[in-house]
Amino acid sequence: MAKRVPPAQLATLLRDAITRLNRRVRQARPVGDLTVTQLSALTSLDLAGALTPRELADAERVQPPTMTGMVARLEERGLVQRSPHPTDGRQVILATTEAGREVLAQLRRTRDSWLALRLAELPEEERGTLLRAAEILQKVARA
Amino acid sequence: MAKRVPPAQLATLLRDAITRLNRRVRQARPVGDLTVTQLSALTSLDLAGALTPRELADAERVQPPTMTGMVARLEERGLVQRSPHPTDGRQVILATTEAGREVLAQLRRTRDSWLALRLAELPEEERGTLLRAAEILQKVARA
DNA sequence: CCGGTTTATTAGCTAGGCTAACGATTGTGA
DNA sequence: TCACAATCGTTAGCCTAGCTAATAAACCGG
Numbered sequence: 001m002a003k004r005v006p007p008a009q010l011a012t013l014l015r016d017a018i019t020r021l022n023r024r025v026r027q028a029r030p031v032g033d034l035t036v037t038q039l040s041a042l043t044s045l046d047l048a049g050a051l052t053p054r055e056l057a058d059a060e061r062v063q064p065p066t067m068t069g070m071v072a073r074l075e076e077r078g079l080v081q082r083s084p085h086p087t088d089g090r091q092v093i094l095a096t097t098e099a100g101r102e103v104l105a106q107l108r109r110t111r112d113s114w115l116a117l118r119l120a121e122l123p124e125e126e127r128g129t130l131l132r133a134a135e136i137l138q139k140v141a142r143a
Numbered sequence: 144m145a146k147r148v149p150p151a152q153l154a155t156l157l158r159d160a161i162t163r164l165n166r167r168v169r170q171a172r173p174v175g176d177l178t179v180t181q182l183s184a185l186t187s188l189d190l191a192g193a194l195t196p197r198e199l200a201d202a203e204r205v206q207p208p209t210m211t212g213m214v215a216r217l218e219e220r221g222l223v224q225r226s227p228h229p230t231d232g233r234q235v236i237l238a239t240t241e242a243g244r245e246v247l248a249q250l251r252r253t254r255d256s257w258l259a260l261r262l263a264e265l266p267e268e269e270r271g272t273l274l275r276a277a278e279i280l281q282k283v284a285r286a
Numbered sequence: 287c288c289g290g291t292t293t294a295t296t297a298g299c300t301a302g303g304c305t306a307a308c309g310a311t312t313g314t315g316a
Numbered sequence: 317t318c319a320c321a322a323t324c325g326t327t328a329g330c331c332t333a334g335c336t337a338a339t340a341a342a343c344c345g346g
Contacts, residue, residue, distance in 0.1 A: 013278075070332090309325095
């Protein structure tokens with residue numbers, strides 16, 4: 001039943017699908033006009049509770065200077081708070097603010113984001129496939 | 144067996160997975176130092192044979208000015224050729240050059256791109272899931 | 287206490303998106 | 317026929333999001 005899937009072809013297919021989907025998702029700002037990148041960082045930070053910029057950069061697979069900019073934008077909007085490390089004067093502690101957590105809660109409540117709407121149109125079985133795929137992709141991205 | 148999948152949660156999972164994977168794939172330039180975006184445009188153009196900038200922009204789900212820049216970068220590298228429309232003086236015809244087609248052929252031959260390597264490590268069954276997922280995602284992105 | 291390491295930031299570059307505005311060309315309707 | 321609207325590509329200007337290199341401050345080991 002399951003036909004053999006050559007990794008190279010699958011890579012091309014996946015790359016194209018992800019590129020296009022990413023573009024689509026990126027255009028539709030779901031909550032509070034935040035970009036996908038910002039939502040991802042905010043989510044990671046909230047899950048972890050509190051992180052240093054370096055740790056958050058590692059979690060997001062991004063270089064520290066990139067994270068500096070992302071955090072600055074999130075801080076401007078009052079979604080992330082920056083406080084000094086208690087013992088190490090170099091480090092900074094990042095945490096989500098109440099407003100940041102509210103944005104995430106709102107996102108979780110959102111049933112009508114562009115992507116969610118599209119997914120709702122799919123048959124249940126395809127959503128199941130995407131769920132398993134999402135887990136596999138997370139694993140691949142972490143590798 | 145298959146548990147119900149709420150679209151909103153699935154949207155969050157997929158969004159995160161795709162964001163992270165996209166970042167990873169974007170960092171690893173597979174062939175000729177081209178970005179994923181450039182490869183995607185070049186592929187679309189090659190598949191179609193010849194397109195106007197507007198048509199290519201539509202195919203890539205991008206605004207015309209964005210395509211202007213992308214095409215300019217591809218032209219600089221000699222991968223895309225621009226020629227005047229035979230009857231309509233406003234339009235331009237884009238086509239891949241021999242070099243452009245060679246890059247794509249090389250890409251298709253490439254068995255060792257970062258993503259292909261990661262996919263090769265997966266069990267066959269997971270690759271099958273990803274294949275089906277890629278098809279579904281293409282459909283979603285096109286919608 | 288001094289030299290090396292780590293942390294975060296700044297500076298400067300690139301790609302890749304967008305909207306608004308514009309010039310050239312084409313099509314059209316009176 | 318000819319003025320006017322529509323279309324096409326581009327330019328200009330803005331933003332996000334990545335990167336590397338360099339730097340200042342702080343920490344730590346000997």
